[in-house]
Amino acid sequence: MRGKVKSRRRSGCPVSLSLEILGDRWSLLVIRDLMVRGFRTFKEFEESDEGIATNILSDRLRRLETNGIIIAETEKTDRRRGSYRLTEKGIDLAPVLLDLLIWGARHEESLAPPALMVQMEKNREGVIAEARKRWRERDSTPLIPSFADDGAGRSSKRR
Amino acid sequence: MRGKVKSRRRSGCPVSLSLEILGDRWSLLVIRDLMVRGFRTFKEFEESDEGIATNILSDRLRRLETNGIIIAETEKTDRRRGSYRLTEKGIDLAPVLLDLLIWGARHEESLAPPALMVQMEKNREGVIAEARKRWRERDSTPLIPSFADDGAGRSSKRR
DNA sequence: CCGGATCCGTTTCGATACTG
């Protein structure tokens, strides 16, 4: 039992700190779903994506909350946390998410219609502004409709 | 030995795919060091940061390589891979990294001089263009000098 | 039913020793 903890040094670059919060498989995915797909409840997160386990989801939500990226709203009648929203700090991640989305669309298998991406890339600032606006208005309709549904992305899943 | 793979469904959003590559504690950090700090050798990565273990570093470098984000250059005289560089796909992550850097500087403990960040935020496009330019010229001097050294970031680390 | 918490087997991580 080598109890050497080795006193983790941390570099001064802010990215490292960010990655201590966001550097895992699920956190950014949860934030994306909040921001882009308009998810708000535990169940929505659980059922979507690639099937995050409930314990992991619970843990990630709590971690994001303690880091001030989301807030959980508890109803008075019920002790459970019913819905989640991004804080301003959280919505400020919109540029990161968007750039990642753009990068993914350009370099990974382009499951999402490139046309949409090209447009989004051109209108980056506009999309970010829209995200921020909706956050202020507590409007949680999906920011990018094609990503709203589950097997999503493949062209016109029109309704 | 329950061979149930459960046929992981993946959502159509490109972000998920990106996060399968980048969604861990170290990958983006390695990319940042490649891009912003100008690291190129195994040893530089190993000694910097918050002390990544050599086996993890080795694994991440390999994964980034197989995903086409970096390339390893092997010298003919030696079987070892001597230096690493970003591919074009890798350099295209500059916007993501930069936005993450900006976000971190704004919301996390501001270890980096805010002035630098404000400037970088204003000149986002310029910094990205510079990164791309250097990549083309194989110029690996640090893109952001304050982040070049280890305990870095704290204002005027006089030189 | 919904939002979790708990239990438990499996996978990944991380520190260090070791090798070409």
Place this chain on the structure above:
DNA sequence: CAGTATCGAAACGGATCCGG
């Protein structure tokens, strides 16, 4: 110097259970 090998520790993921 650039990695592997090893092994204990931590995180993950699935199933199940529980309180509101």
